[in-house]
Amino acid sequence: MRLNRRVPTIEPDAVPHPPYASERNKTVNLSTSPFPPIADYAFLSNCHTAALIAPDGSVDWLCLPAFDSPSVFGSLLDREAGSFRFCPYGINVPTARTYVPGTNVLTTTWHTPNGWLLVHDALTMGPRHGPDLVTPHTRPPADDDAEHLLVRTVECLDGAVEVELICEPAFEYGSESARWTLVDGDGHQADGTTGNGQTVRLSTDLSIGIEGGSAHARHILKKGERAFCALSWADDLACPTDADDAAARIETTVQFWRNWLARARIPDHPLRHPIERSALTIKGLTYMPTGATVAAPTTSLPETPGGERNWDYRYTWMRDSTFTLQALHYLNLDWEADEFMQFVADLEPNHDGGLQIMYGIDGRRDLAETTRPDLTGYQGASPVRIGNGAYDQRQNDVYGAVLDSLLLHTRRSLHLPKRLWPLVQTQADAALASWREPDQGIWEARGEPRHYVSSKLMGWVALDRAAKLAEIRDDPKLQQFWSQAADEIRADILAHGVSDRGVLRQHYDTDALDASNLLAAIFGFLPGDDERLKNTVDAIASELTENGFVLRYVTDETDDGMSGKEGTFLICSFWLVSALAIVGEMRQATDLMERLLRIASPLGFYAEEFEVARARHLGNFPQAFSHLALIEAAGRIVLAERMAELSL
Structure with a gap:
């Protein structure tokens, strides 16, 4: 395709996934290495830190609370240095991965033997409420800022899909496993803490079980049903209250990125x-x-x-x-x-x-x-x-x-x-x-x-x-x-x-x-x-x-x-x-x-x-x-x- 030619329009197929999921994003990786190819990682950001997500849905890199802080999930550099997966049970290869257009919000579509699942991942942004005590500002703060949350939502599009959550932090570049404690009577929130007092909170509408340094949950979703999980390192460890709140935070993040991009001057051009x-x-x-x-x-x-x-x-x-x-x-x-x-x-x-x-x-x-x-x-x-x-x-x-x-x-x-x-x-x-x-x-x-x-x-x-x-x-x-x-x-x-x-x-x-x-x-x-x-x-x-x-x-x-x-x-x-x-x-x-x-x-x-x-x-x-x-x-x-x- 020459750069000065109009790009042809490709009609979407009948697979029940959102219109912005693109089949061109499928890759074939025949490597026997346990490490995914570097180029296969997705990138999330809240302009304070970033996460890299592997094709199998695992968060393999996240440093908290800032880009140059020690990693909490570090499987990118060692397969035992921490990861966080929220995906279909027993399925490792997604059907399609893309971004909600104009954003850094990731969507992944999964086809399982019994149904279809859609996952949204975002390091969320939201309206600013007072000073940021986690990563203090030296520049004048904007109207929107990081919520210090990684939010993940799933929706069953068709059939029935068993969803699995495995959250296994390894603080200080993999050297310290989390010590988990359930912090609510319903078993939907747990704090992962290290010996030096670092704490993150895992929140979900699934029931959490603790296995050593890992927090686990599994649940079958039927068509139209949703679930969420979120990891918080905010000052008060605030998390979404339910799936609607989680979805709303992701939608607010979508609007943040789109509003930001709307300020940019982008030429109408194949580039x-x-x-x-x-x-x-x-x-x-x-x-x-x-x-x-x-x-x-x-x-x-x-x-x-x-x-x-x-x-x-x-x-x-x-x-x-x-x-x-x-x-x-x-x-x-x-x-x-x-x-x-x-x-x-x-x-x-x-x-x-x-x-x-x-x-x-x-x-x-x-x-x-x-x-x-x-x-x-x-x-x-x-x-x-x-x-x-x-x-x-x-x-x-x-x-x-x-x-x-x-x-x-x-x-x-x-x-x-x-x-x-x-x-x-x-x-x-x-x-x-x-x-x-x-x-x-x-x-x-x-x-x-x-x-x-x-x-x-x-x-x-x-x-x-x-x-x-x-x-x-x-x-x-x-x-x-x-x-x-x-x-x-x-x-x-x-x-x-x-x-x-x-x-x-x-x-x-x-x-x-x-x-x-x-x-x-x-x-x-x-x-x-x-x-x-x-x-x-x-x-x-x-x-x-x-x-x-x-x-x-x-x-x-x-x-x-x-x-x-x-x-x-x-x-x-x-x-x-x-x-x-x-x-x-x-x-x-x-x-x-x-x-x-x-x-x-x-x-x-x-x-x-x-x-x-x-x-x-x-x-x-x-x-x-x-x-x-x-x-x-x-x-x-x-x-x-x-x-x-x-x-x-």
Whole structure:
């Protein structure tokens, strides 16, 4: 299907499931591994934390109460680290899984030997009632906020279906089993508590039985009958009172997401659906109390199957900031953009005034990395890491990301807040002081520091954007000073960062390719008709790809401090789409975009990497960077098509 053709309408079949359940979401998994494929997970969010739900209906990942808290359900990383299932008894393969359109509310349709069952899952949102005592806000709270509830409802659509509930928390990344206590006379509520006093409440209209660290229930539903269960970690452990209340909370959550999406500017274009799903994903990865955005809701999903390239991504990277702002402003989501910039303004800088490459979602600086040898890791990939040791690396690209974000936001809002100007000055000064120094580069290589071209490029971005911000502030002296510094960096890159064949190098001491140099197109370092840019884009497209998908670099040519081969990087493939559009290769850009859309997960998500040989997603999931790059690439294609229409 070409991107500029109308998508044909497919008539629904006669199977008795809701009109928004889509047969295209069925996948075939013939693996004998007890771990589901990464791409088969569904994603739920309440903008405080996230849950991943396996195809068999098990909640395999949930950290409470925030994205970076210890897991309560951790079967994603160890099959004995906790799970929560509410599904037909004895049936593991659903008929269809999809989202209620325009939301992060999951629906799953099940066909059993005796009937049909529909399940709704949501981390619920509702009207705000007073301050949030579970995850306190530093940003002004909105009208709606997280209820700190996971709500699950079931409805028998036809026949009779036996429903089973198994809730088996394992707190602190699987190290502590719950001690359950029934807390009501009817046996419909139970508290799961650990030795250190953490408590969750399970509520259901089924009768709960306790078996060790598990809470169980079973019941046969007939056509038209409903049931619910809910897990609460709210301050007062409040839960739905009955099935009607549970359904109402899910409906309120549906309206929350739809009302939010209605504010977004989404083009009427065949790319509309992936843009909407990406927008919902980015919003779902936003930490509402502070305005931060996590790179992914998971830790230690492997970039190399069974290998050691396993990282904790539940933090905020400064380099993501400019792509986040680009996407939010493109979608007309200015409130979220402002929240994120206020979070950045609140961050504590280093001693030199520059910002770290990453921070905790609450703004904390220390993200010291530890490992969990007690966890097997996803499909045996170890170590499982908590924290990220790269937080104190020198990465000189961070200043450019922050200043590009500030310029984007200032131009959009037509206002540079007084509290942000000192940030402009400190980041520009830090870029000036560091751009000549080697660093670990954008990919956080754990080898020797190098003069990476992409880091120099982002140094140019920093001073170029600082000069433009000084112009907006009407400070001609600083504008000239920073502009001259940007010109100096540009000259240095073109003198030392271009190979004899006219292609941008990975770093000054090699002719190896690096996909990060596609940023030269995206950030306007070179114009689209510059031969060096065209040569770089062409070389990456032809020499740094596997079956058309882009690698970050060739691991045999790069000292990244790790062993093992990695998959193609999805963000780099989307960057290539954007770069091809910028240099005028629209046919190649749309061809690659279509291929990328075809490898999305069954529910429309992207991990960090894609292993071409086995056609599977690798790395933490869903990955914000991948979805941000999708929105950027889609915007380039839509813009090019609209401009072509104007030239007719």
